[in-house]
Amino acid sequence: MSIKMIKPAMITTLVADPRKGYRRWGIGAGGAMDTVAMKVSNFLVGNEGDQVVMELGYSSSQILILHDLLISATGKGFELYLNNKLFPLWRPVKVKANTLLRLAKTTGGTWAYLAVQGGWKAEEWLGSCTTNMSAKRGGYQGRILQTNDVVEAETNYSADETGSLPWSVSVMSLNQFYSLPNEIRCMPSIETDWLSESSRQIFSSGEFGVSLQSNRMGYRLYGPLLSVKEKRELVSSPVEVGTVQLLPDGNLVVLMADSQTTGGYPRIASVIQADLPKLAQCLPGEKIYFKWLSFSEAENLWHDRDTYLAELKQSCRLQLNLMR
Amino acid sequence: MKDQYTISFLNEEVVLISFANKIDFEINDRVIELHRLLAQTPFPGFIESVPAYASLAVYFNRSELSKASPLPALSFVEGFLKNLMNRLPANTFSERRKIKIPVLYDGEDLPALADQQQLKIEEIITIHTAVQYRVFMLGFLPGFPYMGMVDARIAAPRKATPRTCVPAGSVGIAGFQTGIYPQSSPGGWQLIGRTPLKIFDTLKNPPALLKAGDEIFFFAVSQNEFNALNEY
Numbered sequence: 001m002s003i004k005m006i007k008p009a010m011i012t013t014l015v016a017d018p019r020k021g022y023r024r025w026g027i028g029a030g031g032a033m034d035t036v037a038m039k040v041s042n043f044l045v046g047n048e049g050d051q052v053v054m055e056l057g058y059s060s061s062q063i064l065i066l067h068d069l070l071i072s073a074t075g076k077g078f079e080l081y082l083n084n085k086l087f088p089l090w091r092p093v094k095v096k097a098n099t100l101l102r103l104a105k106t107t108g109g110t111w112a113y114l115a116v117q118g119g120w121k122a123e124e125w126l127g128s129c130t131t132n133m134s135a136k137r138g139g140y141q142g143r144i145l146q147t148n149d150v151v152e153a154e155t156n157y158s159a160d161e162t163g164s165l166p167w168s169v170s171v172m173s174l175n176q177f178y179s180l181p182n183e184i185r186c187m188p189s190i191e192t193d194w195l196s197e198s199s200r201q202i203f204s205s206g207e208f209g210v211s212l213q214s215n216r217m218g219y220r221l222y223g224p225l226l227s228v229k230e231k232r233e234l235v236s237s238p239v240e241v242g243t244v245q246l247l248p249d250g251n252l253v254v255l256m257a258d259s260q261t262t263g264g265y266p267r268i269a270s271v272i273q274a275d276l277p278k279l280a281q282c283l284p285g286e287k288i289y290f291k292w293l294s295f296s297e298a299e300n301l302w303h304d305r306d307t308y309l310a311e312l313k314q315s316c317r318l319q320l321n322l323m324r
Numbered sequence: 325m326k327d328q329y330t331i332s333f334l335n336e337e338v339v340l341i342s343f344a345n346k347i348d349f350e351i352n353d354r355v356i357e358l359h360r361l362l363a364q365t366p367f368p369g370f371i372e373s374v375p376a377y378a379s380l381a382v383y384f385n386r387s388e389l390s391k392a393s394p395l396p397a398l399s400f401v402e403g404f405l406k407n408l409m410n411r412l413p414a415n416t417f418s419e420r421r422k423i424k425i426p427v428l429y430d431g432e433d434l435p436a437l438a439d440q441q442q443l444k445i446e447e448i449i450t451i452h453t454a455v456q457y458r459v460f461m462l463g464f465l466p467g468f469p470y471m472g473m474v475d476a477r478i479a480a481p482r483k484a485t486p487r488t489c490v491p492a493g494s495v496g497i498a499g500f501q502t503g504i505y506p507q508s509s510p511g512g513w514q515l516i517g518r519t520p521l522k523i524f525d526t527l528k529n530p531p532a533l534l535k536a537g538d539e540i541f542f543f544a545v546s547q548n549e550f551n552a553l554n555e556y
Contacts, residue, residue, distance in 0.1 A: 020371050020372065020383070021371060021372045022372075022530070023372055023374045023381075023383065024359075024372060024373070024374045024375060024462065024535070024536065025462055025466065025467060025530050025531065025532040025535070026462040026463050026464065026465060026466045026467050026468055026506075026532065027466045027467075027531070028466075125526065126529065126531070132466070134465060134466055134507070134509075135466045135507070135524075135526050135531070136526070137526045187333065187335075189332075189333075189334065190332055190334065190340055190342065232345070233345075234345060235345055235346060235347055235376075235377040235378055236376055236377060236461065236463055236464075236470060237340070237342070237376045237377065237378070237379045237381075238334065238338075238340060238374045238376055238379065238380075238381030238463075239334070240334045240335050240338050240381070241335070242335050243334065243335075260463065260464055260465070261374060261462075261463050262374070262376055262461065262463030262464065263463075267334070270333070270334060270335045272335075272336070273335060273336050273337075295333060295398065296396075298336055299336060299396070299397070302336045302386065306386075306387065
């Protein structure tokens with residue numbers, strides 16, 4: 001019940017439930033870049049949403065399936081091939097041993113998620129199995145997966161043949177997370193009123209590009225430069241995934257899954273949690289624009305997402321039980 | 325002391341209580357005392373709180389909270405924190421740990437710093453070891469302690485061009501702050517020495533030696549003493 005990395009993607013790590021309760025030691029929570037795709041990949045194989053999945057980003061990958069497995073691949077910007085035959089994403093797939101799995105990079109997305117029934121085996125560190133590359137702990141030896149690494153599944157599975165199960169997540173229902181891929185909705189944050197009036201306008205009307213200097217810690221943006229009303233130093237203060245910081249040169253950075261816990265740049269906006277998967281899936285070079293949203297609107301969207309995921313988990317369970 | 329603070333959202337599940345925008349012992353005391361009180365008397369769904377120089381972030385699970393209270397999350401957490409602040413007696417100052425940290429003062433930036441401040445290297449060492457420092461907060465890297473206040477005579481700004489790799493254990497200065505690199509990383513602080521102590525060890529729980537509120541003394545050691553104490 002294991003797989004062997006033949007050619008990992010540019011950034012391939014094991015991710016799981018964020019590591020909570022250690023931020024006061026400067027240890028960030030981490031976890032998946034696209035939490036919706038990550039949770040859904042787990043639900044499709046009957047797992048809890050936070051079990052260990054493989055996150056593959058930016059480029060194509062090849063994996064040799066060594067034993068029978070029930071897997072699912074989700075995410076944006078990839079196609080799934082098993083022994084060179086195309087299979088759909090967002091659907092559970094039975095795979096026979098000695099199958100070559102390929103996730104081929106296409107357009108319109110950055111991260112793919114590969115889940116297995118029972119989850120992947122990973123090192124637990126401080127209550128979570130997610131990789132912390134800064135402390136070099138959790139996941140697979142605290143690091144990015146490399147060629148020839150063997151990753152094991154937690155449970156055995158027996159597949160009669162390689163093939164998709166006859167049900168999947170409705171692509172329509174996923175549109176609530178991924179439609180309008182360039183519109184990123186934000187709430188005001190702690191230092192939003194530091195922005196000059198014109199900069200506040202530009203923030204919600206200008207077009208920003210995702211820079212090549214983007215990674216799991218943060219997405220740097222380029223575009224119109226913003227400025228504050230008066231130059232002030234900010235003493236270091238907590239930041240969180242989705243925090244939009246204004247750098248001294250006038251550019252913006254949005255903190256992502258592996259962000260540090262504190263920062264010293266003005267926090268001028270906060271990307272709503274419901275739009276973080278969409279932003280995570282933006283490739284360097286892609287254009288985005290921001291839209292201000294009130295706190296209560298963000299709360300409603302948060303609630304909608306939570307309800308949708310809870311219902312999806314139940315219906316996947318039901319479908320998998322019917323198969324038995 | 326009448327507390328002044330604002331309460332706002334960092335995102336849908338994080339509230340930030342800000343007292344000021346400055347490095348100040350008394351303000352940091354309030355942050356740390358509130359942090360402690362919150363850990364002792366958490367609210368439903370509370371996950372953790374993160375103390376910084378002059379603000380405290382409060383993380384919670386919204387689903388857990390909504391099961392326990394019909395109030396909107398912001399109103400509930402805001403009310404809860406205000407209530408805690410009212411119960412926090414003025415000038416509370418709970419017991420702080422005192423920790424001594426050995427340093428071999430052989431930092432790469434020491435000669436330039438001495439030149440720039442027109443001091444002898446020995447004088448810099450004497451000044452750096454003369455005062456007790458407060459760990460105001462941890463951040464930047466896992467286990468990185470932000471400490472102060474550094475004597476004005478050696479308070480040198482960050483380097484214009486950060487180093488691509490500062491070795492673990494390096495002791496640095498940035499303005500009125502002093503810090504220790506818990507692991508090797510890029511960094512812009514002026515390096516004055518290194519400690520043989522592992523201040524971040526992932527095999528321990530908690531992995532960080534220091535925490536916000538600790539009182540720190542540095543003392544100078546020789547190369548031989550450093551070698552004997554070396555945990556790396």
